[in-house]
Amino acid sequence: MPYEAIALLMFASMMLMLFTGQRVFGAIGFVAVMAAFFLWGDRGGYDLGFSAAMKVMKWYPLLTLPMFIFMGYVLSESRIADDLYKMFHVWMGGLRGGLAVGTIGLMVLISAMNGLSVAGMAIGATIALPELLKRGYDKRMVTGVIQAGSSLGILVPPSVVLVLYAMIARQPVGQLWLAGVLPGLMMAAMFIVYIVIRCRINPALGPTLPPEERALPMGEKLRLLSAGLLPLGIFFVMMVPFVNGWTSLVESSAIGALAAVVAAVLKGRMTRAVFETSVRKTLGITCMFMWIILAALAFGAVFDGLGAVRAIDDLFTERLGLSPWMILILMQLSFIVMGTFLDDTAMLVIVAPLYVPLVDALGFDLIWYGVLYTITTQIAYMTPPFGYNLFLMRAMAPPEISLRDIYNSILPFVLVMVAALVIVMALPEIALWLPAQVYGF
Secondary structure, eight states: OHHHHHHHHHHHHHHHHTTTOHHHHHHHHHHHHHHHHHHHHHHHHHHHHHHHHHHHHHHHHGGGGHHHHHHHHHHHTTTHHHHHHHHHHHHTTTTTTTHHHHHHHHHHHHHHOOHHHEEEEEEEEIIIIHHHHHHOOOHHHHHHHHHHGGGGTTSSSSOOOHHHHHHTTTTTTHHHHHHHHHHHHHHHHHHHHHHHHHHHOOOGGSSOOOHHHOOHHHHHHHHHHHHTTTHHHHHHHHHHHHHHTTOOOHHHHHHHHHHHHHHHHHHTTHHHHHHHHHHHHHHHHHHHHHHHHHHHHHHHHHHHHHOOOOOOOHHHISOOOOOOOHHHHHHHHHHHTTTTTHHHHHHHHHHHHHHHHHHHHHHOOHHHHHHHHHHHHHHHHTTTOOOOOHHHHHSSSTTTTTHHHHHHHHHHHHHHHHHHHHHHHHOHHHHHHHHHHHHOO
16 A cells, blocks of 8 residues: 555544544544554554653653643632733723723733633633623623633743644744744734724723722722732743743743742632642643643654655645645645634644644744644634634523624634734744844844
């Protein structure tokens, strides 16, 4: 059997297993090991899985994952996110759509605390959504705001997904994080501009808060401001030593986790229940990521051995005559299709063995492509009819918000994100300028 046919059979088998509801790491790892077994015998099948496991265990940057996840859960479980929303409530309530704008700001800071979009969605749906509905905000707009804002978690550092991409693509995590800063802030700014303009055109969508709710003494306002900016302070305490080269990435992640614990203790919120819940959730998420990385490495090793990447490169460029940009656009469209039934890590693991070497062969920058991947994943998460975030929002939203409302709410924000993707594709410097300034490449 030709190697190209074997690679196609592997990919088809993996997709079939995923459609049957198997766990992502189980489906990918099983296909990889079985393919190695049939291709290279007992020894090959055993060595492939074992070497992938050892590579994961020896991957020193992997220690950053539990640190960042623990930091996020400590800040979340200790209700520091509540302080953030109170700050936005008081300081931005006088603006039309101000609470919706504050929710985007909340999501940006939550992203800097956690790095996972699911955490932002959970906090937004439980803290912001009830308040926005109670204040008379349009239900369709606010559900779109929360979904769009939560998607920033996989782009704004410390993005856990970018850490995973860095490990699979063998790119520096620090450069990827810095590459995600400006596109993430640009997208948040585009969301805010859209909200402000829409609420100015139709004030009923986002009314201002009554003056009595905002008429607090300046001392109380400043106290809320300092409490709300605490997570941002933790972020700078963690990132400044790393960017200046004083600490390694792993050491910075440990500083961030320690700073979060100290902040929770100083605020009197580090209880046994908070600590135990944070540790349990951190363990669960970290183990999931480790299994996925292990499966991805095993699958990628077989694909490299078969020469599948070279075959696909030849198919697109020589036989079909497609330009590098046309191939890149097709890749992004495939992410949107896969995002209707897979999450971000699953998509990355499935296509990384094919796309990352192909992108490199086509002459594109892999740091820039990592940013494109995360933005496209954000769009895929919220694209009807089966976007991952749509059903997550439906599970968390109150009964008066229907699935139809959720579908209608997200379409304007998807268009804004598509515009952001086009801008970053047309102007790679938006993603590459900050890493170039810091690392000098």
